[in-house]
Amino acid sequence: MKVLYFAWLRTRIGHAEEDVDLPPSVTTVAELVDHLRGLSDAHAAALADMKAVRCAVNQDFAQPDAAISAGDEVAFFPPVTGG
Numbered sequence: 186m187k188v189l190y191f192a193w194l195r196t197r198i199g200h201a202e203e204d205v206d207l208p209p210s211v212t213t214v215a216e217l218v219d220h221l222r223g224l225s226d227a228h229a230a231a232l233a234d235m236k237a238v239r240c241a242v243n244q245d246f247a248q249p250d251a252a253i254s255a256g257d258e259v260a261f262f263p264p265v266t267g268g
Contacts, residue, residue, distance in 0.1 A: 186259060188260075189202045214240050214247050217259060238261050242259050
């Protein structure tokens with residue numbers, strides 16, 4: 186699975202993207218977040234407050250209970266506003 190990080194998430198984690206091998210037990214966005222938090226202290230800090238982070242799966246906004254699979258692209262980014 187390709188995981189992308191944007192804006193301050195990219196800065197805190199230290200890279201813009203990574204390929205992640207998912208254990209079979211990870212099937213939702215929420216489970217992915219828990220898995221990512223375990224990768225490093227930087228991941229844990231960046232993903233600590235999911236109220237400040239949005240997610241997209243295959244370029245569609247996704248909620249924590251959204252299903253994911255190994256071939257998906259998942260992006261994490263802060264809320265954005267237009268103007």
